[in-house]
Amino acid sequence: MINELRAVNIGICGLGTVGGGTFSLLQNHEELLAARAGTSVKVKHVGARRDNPECPTGDTPVSRDIFDVARDPDVHVLVEMIGGTTVARELVEAALRAGKHVVTANKALIAEAGNELFALAAQHGVALRYEAAVAGGIPIIKALREGLAGNEIHWLAGIINGTGNFILTEMRDKGRAFDEVLKEAQALGYAEADPTFDVEGIDAAHKLVILASLAFGIPMSVDAVFAEGITKLTPEDLGYAEELGYRVKHLGVAKQSSEGIELRVHPTLIPESRLLANVNGVKNAVLVEGDAVGPTLYYGAGAGAQPTASAVVADIVDLARELAAGQLCPVPSLGVAPEALKSPSFVSMSDVVTPWYLRLEAEDRPGVMSEVTSLLGEQGISIEALIQKAPGTGQTRVPVIVITNAARQGDLETAVAAIEALPTITGTIARIRVESLDG
């Protein structure tokens, strides 16, 4: 039992995109939020090492040392909007130790240090909330932690990096190359100056770890994710996939079965009729398969100042309601009490079973396809669909596109190595996983 508060005081550290968006959303909706929270919610202190010209702070006190906010006895909730896992971690720890509740949008921090930080929060009797850390404004954390609590979750699959989805959408719609679209995304402010986190799947991996932890009741397991980015995709592959009735999306997939848990981020062919196949541009969506409810899907803006602030403020309103009533809601940070978290066993990637898309360049003469088919067959892999293109004028090589049936990755790799060794096949074979995403 804590004291009932008449006004809940917020400290915001970091006044960049999301911090600035949160500041202005709290200012603009003061009355609405007071009605919803049942108490007034005030920004009492901002920590920012420099001003943000797009976010004037008026007469709100601003400290250049962000740690001053963690030390401010008047601040009840510290909102960490710095990013990264070094200073942000120190700041969050300082706030929790000082008995402040913390709200963050920092997926890297939660995925990498969540296990320790939730324990620290519990030790100090305060809350650490992170709705904004995954899929921006979509309330997916609350859906998994509370709304789907009656289900055993079998799997989930999400488009959880807006920049990557923007790039793939542009490549498909306009047949443009990866590098060119990446430059545009940077110019539009979607991608970071260093885009590695987005395009190599690291950002999506952080988010997937958080989703999987909630879905399966396991600790954050950042070392267990396989991450493959979108840098090797070509407009040709996107086009061939489309001819076969698929779209290529960069998915985070978490699955739980008797074999163990799979956590993987990679480009994926999905049937074009699926809703996920029609999530375009910077939008995100997460499809969750629960045993009772079946598939449910959550769609919306996965990034941007205001959408992300929407999720940050949802956490703030929850906390304000609780602080006004004098008691935190007893919802565990990861949906189950820490001692009830399961020790996960993970499936190694070579044992993961999916259908595959393969693109090979073959000599255009009889017998080649039967060699390919028989090398796949030796590994127990059969063919679901195949396109063989006519050779261009004067060309003797043709692109051959194969969709296999479900195959163990290890077996597929053995077959691919054998096919690449054929004298009739040129270069390496492009491969992309396929997911049917049916319930």
Added chain:
Amino acid sequence: MINELRAVNIGICGLGTVGGGTFSLLQNHEELLAARAGTSVKVKHVGARRDNPECPTGDTPVSRDIFDVARDPDVHVLVEMIGGTTVARELVEAALRAGKHVVTANKALIAEAGNELFALAAQHGVALRYEAAVAGGIPIIKALREGLAGNEIHWLAGIINGTGNFILTEMRDKGRAFDEVLKEAQALGYAEADPTFDVEGIDAAHKLVILASLAFGIPMSVDAVFAEGITKLTPEDLGYAEELGYRVKHLGVAKQSSEGIELRVHPTLIPESRLLANVNGVKNAVLVEGDAVGPTLYYGAGAGAQPTASAVVADIVDLARELAAGQLCPVPSLGVAPEALKSPSFVSMSDVVTPWYLRLEAEDRPGVMSEVTSLLGEQGISIEALIQKAPGTGQTRVPVIVITNAARQGDLETAVAAIEALPTITGTIARIRVESLDG
């Protein structure tokens, strides 16, 4: 402050589709739910006037008088799975008065008597939860009440009756007539024996009232909804809509603007590229436009024993977490405290502005279209798209399909009456509203 509970005892009244589904979900997931709730959750008492052969109750005590459950001092949470607004209302009132928390899936009851029931619950210091009342297993109540709390909601639009959506999907995919598909839906158990609630939009109206109440912070306003069903739709209209790039869906639409609030349920043309246009069969989806987050969408099974039980059990897990900790979470039933609810003013249907789809049967001779255009023009209505079909052999009349620009319904009706009075026009004009659903 209430006593902390070691085990939370559930009483289920009504053992039909949803009651039976809830009973078995609670049994099957005993361990999982105990981990999530942090306490054991037990069905202690069932009230059912007869056995349900599909849901054996084992050694759980069963009373034939459902009110015995409301009187059972060992029951902490009564789950009302009866339906309707008479006996169900008495039961819920009896339970609340007896100091029991109540969980229900009964949208008719919440829409019609929610204002009184929430007040009664508050008076007795107990909770009344209703996640399952709208859109089955989709956690849309929680999303609006908590996940989007940082937003002013501008509008929402939902496919919120699975039976209706199943019928429209079949009509479109197979060109079948309404009556025929309705019979199949009844045979499949989707539609009630008396299908009026589904096909006349009454069920959707109840759900829309609940969604609007949460979105806009207003009391339940069941008298303010306009409801039009799907009984007059023809496969031809669905086909013409498709030629023009639209799909016809039965939508519940709630909008808030400076003019007031609109609450309406009706068939609607929506652009085929929208995610809602691709929600098929018995699935539901709700699209919500918030000022900060932009559009978000929630998709899943809107009915059925297990999906609906998923939502019922989510409410039970929330309550069990709270009861185990000894205090209810201070989230108001409608997202704001009762005294903060706004007195809504509603827009009358004649003032509602939307584009329209019109289908007329006209004589195939010069000048007819210009008469139609000028009668629309007199009301300030312009034409966005038009298809004029060639006459069948031996026919002198042709179908003409018009999509208008946005028009006041009153003006549209005046123009339509004038057009119907033309000697060159046969019969009445079919009309369906259009919504672009963009943010």
